Amino acid sequence: MTGPQAALIRHAEYRQRKGVPSALQPFPLTARGETQAQACGEDLATLIARDGLTLDPVVHCSCQLRAWQTARIACDVLAGHGHEVEILQTSALAERSVGSAANLTLEEIEAVLEADPRFEAPPPNWKSDSDYCLPLEGAESLMMAGKRVADHLTLSITDKAPGTLTLFFGHGASFRHAAHLLGVLNRDEIARFSMHHARPLQICHNRDGTWAHSGGAWKIRQQRDRSLD
Numbered sequence: 001m002t003g004p005q006a007a008l009i010r011h012a013e014y015r016q017r018k019g020v021p022s023a024l025q026p027f028p029l030t031a032r033g034e035t036q037a038q039a040c041g042e043d044l045a046t047l048i049a050r051d052g053l054t055l056d057p058v059v060h061c062s063c064q065l066r067a068w069q070t071a072r073i074a075c076d077v078l079a080g081h082g083h084e085v086e087i088l089q090t091s092a093l094a095e096r097s098v099g100s101a102a103n104l105t106l107e108e109i110e111a112v113l114e115a116d117p118r119f120e121a122p123p124p125n126w127k128s129d130s131d132y133c134l135p136l137e138g139a140e141s142l143m144m145a146g147k148r149v150a151d152h153l154t155l156s157i158t159d160k161a162p163g164t165l166t167l168f169f170g171h172g173a174s175f176r177h178a179a180h181l182l183g184v185l186n187r188d189e190i191a192r193f194s195m196h197h198a199r200p201l202q203i204c205h206n207r208d209g210t211w212a213h214s215g216g217a218w219k220i221r222q223q224r225d226r227s228l229d
């Protein structure tokens with residue numbers, strides 16, 4: 001029998017401000033994003049019925065509007081299929097924080113560091129460097145964000161019965177780094193893979209305490225892909 005499973009769901013497409021790496025952008029889903037979220041609900045209903053899974057009624061999502069909207073729309077679809085669900089918002093599922101640089105552009109952040117005599121210039125690839133943390137109040141590295149998410153996933157599902165599916169709506173980079181820390185992705189795969197908008201990707205917690213990819217597909221990142229989230 002399969003162990004408890006987590007469905008990792010990256011938020012749907014939203015009105016992201018260009019050139020801004022902050023996860024704290026407060027903007028809503030686009031019309032296309034709303035359609036993606038509805039399709040996500042149908043995909044989840046099909047998955048649950050097909051695999052004979054039991055849906056955990058507590059659905060976890062980050063506090064960002066785009067994640068909550070994706071969860072709300074998908075859960076409304078699930079409710080229409082007879083599932084009882086409630087949404088729990090948590091900062092534990094947030095994307096990597098850039099702290100006091102929230103909602104500044106890449107160029108503005110680099111200018112802030114250059115103007116502050118306490119700081120060195122960040123490396124050229126600082127935005128995608130898994131271990132680099134901006135030297136600003138409240139900032140995290142991508143790996144720190146992944147650890148936060150991995151801890152929440154572990155706490156939330158390891159005591160669930162086999163065959164239980166728990167839904168987590170959050171963000172691509174922190175989900176990928178969490179998957180690495182849980183042993184689902186190797187280090188090189190963090191950068192090679194991305195996540196599709198509003199498509200569930202399942203990981204399973206095995207009886208021996210390990211985790212494994214159990215359903216859904218990672219998105220292969222293109223070289224030209226400069227997505228900031």
